[in-house]
Amino acid sequence: MELLNLNIPSWSDMASWIPEAVLAGTFLVALVGDLVVRGRRTWLPFAITVFGLVTAGSYAVAAVLHADPTAHSIMGKLMVVDGMAGFFRLLFIFTGLATVLFAWTSEEIMGHKRENKGEFYYLTALMTLAMCVMAEARDLLMLFLSMEGVGLVSYVMAGYMRTSLRSTEASLKYVIFGAVSSAIMLYGLSLLYGMTGSLTFAGIRAGLLAGAANPFGLLTAAVLILVGMSYKIAAVPFHYWAPDVYEGAPTPISALFSVGPKAAGFALMIRFFYTTLAAGNDPATGSTLIADFNWPLLVAVMSAATMIYANLVALRQTNVKRLLAYSSISHVGYILMGFVLLTGQGLQAILFYLLVYTFMNLGAFFFVVAINNHLKSEDLQDYVGLGFRAPWAGAMMVIFLGSLAGIPPFAGFVGKLYLFTAVMDKQWFWLVIVAAVNSVIGLYYYFKVVKAMFLTRPAEGADTSPLKLHWLQYTVLGVLTVPTLVLGIYFGQFKALADQAIALMTVHM
Amino acid sequence: MNVGLPHFLTVGAILFALGLFAVMSRRNAIGILMGVELMLNASNINFVAFSRYVEHAVDGQIMAAFVIVLAAAEAAVALAIVLAMYRNFGTANADIAQRLKR
Numbered sequence: 120m121e122l123l124n125l126n127i128p129s130w131s132d133m134a135s136w137i138p139e140a141v142l143a144g145t146f147l148v149a150l151v152g153d154l155v156v157r158g159r160r161t162w163l164p165f166a167i168t169v170f171g172l173v174t175a176g177s178y179a180v181a182a183v184l185h186a187d188p189t190a191h192s193i194m195g196k197l198m199v200v201d202g203m204a205g206f207f208r209l210l211f212i213f214t215g216l217a218t219v220l221f222a223w224t225s226e227e228i229m230g231h232k233r234e235n236k237g238e239f240y241y242l243t244a245l246m247t248l249a250m251c252v253m254a255e256a257r258d259l260l261m262l263f264l265s266m267e268g269v270g271l272v273s274y275v276m277a278g279y280m281r282t283s284l285r286s287t288e289a290s291l292k293y294v295i296f297g298a299v300s301s302a303i304m305l306y307g308l309s310l311l312y313g314m315t316g317s318l319t320f321a322g323i324r325a326g327l328l329a330g331a332a333n334p335f336g337l338l339t340a341a342v343l344i345l346v347g348m349s350y351k352i353a354a355v356p357f358h359y360w361a362p363d364v365y366e367g368a369p370t371p372i373s374a375l376f377s378v379g380p381k382a383a384g385f386a387l388m389i390r391f392f393y394t395t396l397a398a399g400n401d402p403a404t405g406s407t408l409i410a411d412f413n414w415p416l417l418v419a420v421m422s423a424a425t426m427i428y429a430n431l432v433a434l435r436q437t438n439v440k441r442l443l444a445y446s447s448i449s450h451v452g453y454i455l456m457g458f459v460l461l462t463g464q465g466l467q468a469i470l471f472y473l474l475v476y477t478f479m480n481l482g483a484f485f486f487v488v489a490i491n492n493h494l495k496s497e498d499l500q501d502y503v504g505l506g507f508r509a510p511w512a513g514a515m516m517v518i519f520l521g522s523l524a525g526i527p528p529f530a531g532f533v534g535k536l537y538l539f540t541a542v543m544d545k546q547w548f549w550l551v552i553v554a555a556v557n558s559v560i561g562l563y564y565y566f567k568v569v570k571a572m573f574l575t576r577p578a579e580g581a582d583t584s585p586l587k588l589h590w591l592q593y594t595v596l597g598v599l600t601v602p603t604l605v606l607g608i609y610f611g612q613f614k615a616l617a618d619q620a621i622a623l624m625t626v627h628m
Numbered sequence: 629m630n631v632g633l634p635h636f637l638t639v640g641a642i643l644f645a646l647g648l649f650a651v652m653s654r655r656n657a658i659g660i661l662m663g664v665e666l667m668l669n670a671s672n673i674n675f676v677a678f679s680r681y682v683e684h685a686v687d688g689q690i691m692a693a694f695v696i697v698l699a700a701a702e703a704a705v706a707l708a709i710v711l712a713m714y715r716n717f718g719t720a721n722a723d724i725a726q727r728l729k730r
Contacts, residue, residue, distance in 0.1 A: 271701060291713050299664055312675060313677075
């Protein structure tokens with residue numbers, strides 16, 4: 120009867136949930152506001168959403184700076200707000216805000232042909248809320264509901280351009296693969312519930328420690344659940360939807376997809392696997408409860424396969440958006456490395472990498488949005504000479520790509536360094552070698568874009584007129600460039616933030 | 629015959645397998661979605677059976693109720709997308725949607 124045992128919540132517990140409450144309110148107010156103006160004055164839902172995200176974000180920043188070591192239960196045992204939830208909440212609200220601001224200047228979202236443009240803004244607010252809940256769930260019910268919540272909003276957003284064949288196809292692929300993988304995961308959840316008799320992570324953990332589960336059943340359940348979560352983070356072999364969806368969806372939405380749901384999927388994976396299946400809760404050993412099965416090896420193979428496959432396929436992409444889609448899959452491979460042993464060090468490296476990845480990946484996608492406004496194309500050959508047509512934005516794109524490739528002194532290098540060290544510490548040398556080789560492959564295709572932009576001479580008669588970007592685009596790109604540069608040199612504080620988030624993660628309650 | 633937990637689990641497993649088979653073999657997007665519904669309901673049977681025989685409480689039944697609501701929401705979104713696809717492509721066959729290729 121754990122679920123029904125809802126105690127009267129204390130004010131301090133509810134106060135820690137203010138950002139989510141604000142996001143929920145933002146969604147509702149923007150939705151009604153859009154209805155009132157009948158979808159004509161798009162600035163109203165836009166302004167409400169920006170205001171809501173900024174308000175929620177400032178509460179989230181205050182919570183992170185405060186570093187409250189107590190974990191707050193929200194709605195009984197359904198959710199918990201602790202250090203890790205606070206860290207991810209900040210990441211999601213930032214992603215949502217950056218996307219909303221950039222989308223305001225995007226032709227794909229705001230073009231004259233589009234109808235119901237306000238939809239985009241309140242759906243982003245709703246998705247941000249659902250992602251925050253994903254990082255807070257500590258019950259199978261909330262785990263499933265939040266994942267489906269993010270999923271349902273994403274399916275709708277992928278099909279935003281209703282009359283476009285590409286966009287419709289993207290949303291169809293997304294909804295079919297998404298529905299199937301979540302149904303598979305739900306079956307795994309039901310088996311886990313059956314073996315332990317509890318829906319809460321803590322109850323499942325207690326049941327597993329008491330030896331309630333049959334090892335084969337537990338393995339089946341864990342693999343089925345891993346399928347559902349791998350789909351969410353787009354890890355090989357459950358990645359096949361990602362390139363199509365990222366290419367077909369409007370680019371600002373692809374930017375959101377490639378960062379938000381992925382980070383949320385990792386948050387959920389960390390909390391679920393670390394607090395239920397990792398026994399003893401000892402960061403040093405990180406042993407798992409799945410006896411007689413080499414669980415780390417399974418994740419390691421998945422991680423290596425993701426890196427190798429995505430990087431090799433990315434090599435022959437000629438569409439920059441699709442290239443970035445494969446690049447984002449390959450980054451999932453790198454991040455999964457930190458997940459292999461479920462050690463505290465690995466998880467800290469994951470969080471730091473996700474932070475860095477948010478800045479650099481959003482930046483690269485947003486550059487594609489800005490260019491698409493002018494060229495109406497994402498083909499690599501149309502990028503020839505762009506570095507001279509839009510020098511500032513081009514220079515920023517080089518920084519984002521250099522960081523994605525992981526070369527010093529950019530932030531991506533430091534992120535990779537921490538990941539590699541964490542894996543090295545546990546003697547997974549082959550995995551580090553695979554990752555290092557893949558970083559080199561990555562260098563090639565990222566610099567293919569740089570080469571087209573700066574080094575290739577445009578064909579005779581090609582348009583070389585300068586491109587003028589909207590001031591908001593320069594601002595957002597600049598805001599993303601600063602951390603991409605600064606985190607490569609001055610990362611101590613931010614690494615401490617990630618460490619603190621993992622240290623403050625609740626395991627027992 | 630005494631009906632117990634194994635019977636429910638067997639029905640659940642058969643339903644899940646049938647749903648997965650439908651998902652993999654159907655070309656029509658609506659057929660695929662019907663397969664997904666079968667898979668979700670297979671899990672619901674498991675949840676309800678486990679809550680009766682293992683937990684002796686109602687958590688699993690609450691979960692099943694939420695899953696039913698969610699399946700309805702998912703069907704609404706998915707059918708809207710299939711409708712948009714039918715308008716754009718003139719068919720509801722999922723394999724026609726192959727414009728995005730590497």
